[in-house]
Amino acid sequence: MGTKFNEIVEITKEFTQDLKTSSLSDEIDSLNLKYLGRQGKVNSLFKSLPIKSDPKIGQQINHLKKFIQTKLSEKLEAALSVAGHQVIDVTVPGIPILKGSLHPLTQTIEEIESIFKGLGFVRRRYPEVETDWYYAEGLNIPKDHPARDDQETFYVGENVVLTAHTSNGQLREMEYKKNPPIKMINIGKTYRRQFDASHTPMFHQFEGLVIDKNINITHLLGVTDYFVKQYFGPDRRTRLRPHHFQFTEPSFEIDISCGLCQGTGLIGKTSCKICKSGWLELGGAGMVHPLVLRNGGFNPDECSGFAFGWGVERVLMMKSGLPDLRLIFSDDIRFLNQF
């Protein structure tokens, strides 16, 4: 019995000595094998115990085993951190990776694009930094027109602006295609000097242009109605209001029926908080002015067309009931996560 205790003391001494002289992780690994392996010293000691031995000896051997385990793992950790390795506990639960998603504005642009593609429109992109001709003069906007007032337009240089609408794409598309038919949807960035709950200095418009033989207002109405029903819902209606643009004749403002009061302007007996009148303004449209067709190299006696230019942020705001357009550009994750 005494000899077993002696053996335990001997192994402890030997281990302490071994531990002092090992510092590399390989050396520590082999100590692990030497003392704790299946054929190791601790196991052999266990195996050598007679069946009816003093339980205290078993306890002592277990203590020794724990002692060796603790010392070895301490030493290993020290060795690894000296070697520049990080000690990783692979059993700790991982930190979940946040999944990204498309920005609501990108989602809206993609949705608009796909609705118009369904009607055979082709997606275009035209310059944001634009010359006076495409942006204004060629669209029949003379030098003294208020739309060119520098209160709204950013001037980059003489006769060069940050385009304030996507209508510059009309002339560019005509020049590019040279002949009818044209069926384009130009979605791009536009810039105006404005900043409030429904305006930002940079925003997006989508501009439709259709030119062919015998295009008339009913085509404009049909396309508008199709878009509105696809984007806002099948129960929404559209109406035209007379308006004025230099580059369309006749010109209209297009309204869509309010989704809350269904175009009645009333919720019960009180007036609808969203629209007050039953209708919400979508944006401008009209039949392409003959002068514009001519400026694009087309003959107004042989073809006609319609155009519209509506705000991307605006339709997103109208559909989602956003109170402040500036939220779209705030990069606030709590807002973005809702889309």
Ligand code: PHE
């Ligand atoms: N460009 C006009 C605007 O920004 C919209 C428009 C486009 C009107 C095409 C008529 C035709 O307000």
